Amino acid sequence: MDPKNYICPQSAIDSAIKIINFNSDGLVPAIAQQHDTGEVLMMAWMNRESITETLKNGLVCYYSRSRKKLWRKGEVSGHTQSLKDFRIDCDGDTILLLVQQIGVACHTGRQNCFFNSVVTDGIKVITDVKIDPKDMYNK
């Protein structure tokens, strides 16, 4: 689906929210995957409000558990995620967001958050920092 179509009607948003099994905190985990390469970028949490905003605007909005408020991904850094598809799993307790990542997904300046690989020696960092985090947050 083209991102502009994610100016979703309220009826579609209601259908989505109806089949999602939110946890006792009203949250559901959401995986962000780069739509054209398949790279898994990050995992974060969404609530009803962030899902509604995401489907209405076509720009991914999470819920920050630490800050206890909506987390409009890229609001500070400019590294937004445009929504390409919004998928819900078989038992409604996980979301898969297919996105176009602008810039990098990880706050460390790496393209994705999963850079610690477990190898026989222990933990190996397998991807390089692409953008200095200082340049992402102190503009």
Add this chain to the structure above:
Amino acid sequence: MDPKNYICPQSAIDSAIKIINFNSDGLVPAIAQQHDTGEVLMMAWMNRESITETLKNGLVCYYSRSRKKLWRKGEVSGHTQSLKDFRIDCDGDTILLLVQQIGVACHTGRQNCFFNSVVTDGIKVITDVKIDPKDMYNK
């Protein structure tokens, strides 16, 4: 890393567990991704014991929150997941498992669990059942 190398030494398992931030239930979400195609197959939960078993054997073992016990993926259906890489994210609260899925990942008989797509009309099922679930569980 070759799956056979995932007969990981205890020291590597300890290093992994040390940087994982388990939630208050002692669990961490784990995303399973098909290693060669990038297909996101499912998301489930792991605890220390299931992580240890997974890294020792090279076969993915989750923790079932509903059954409150280890869930050796594919133990009944034969649809196991061989571990190709075990990655931990930037803040240690999500795991990405790169796997070779034998058979299908979803209990509905679909290759992956994320078959409900939100479209303007509502929810559209976008993938077909590949194996009849009756043939997976009633052998």
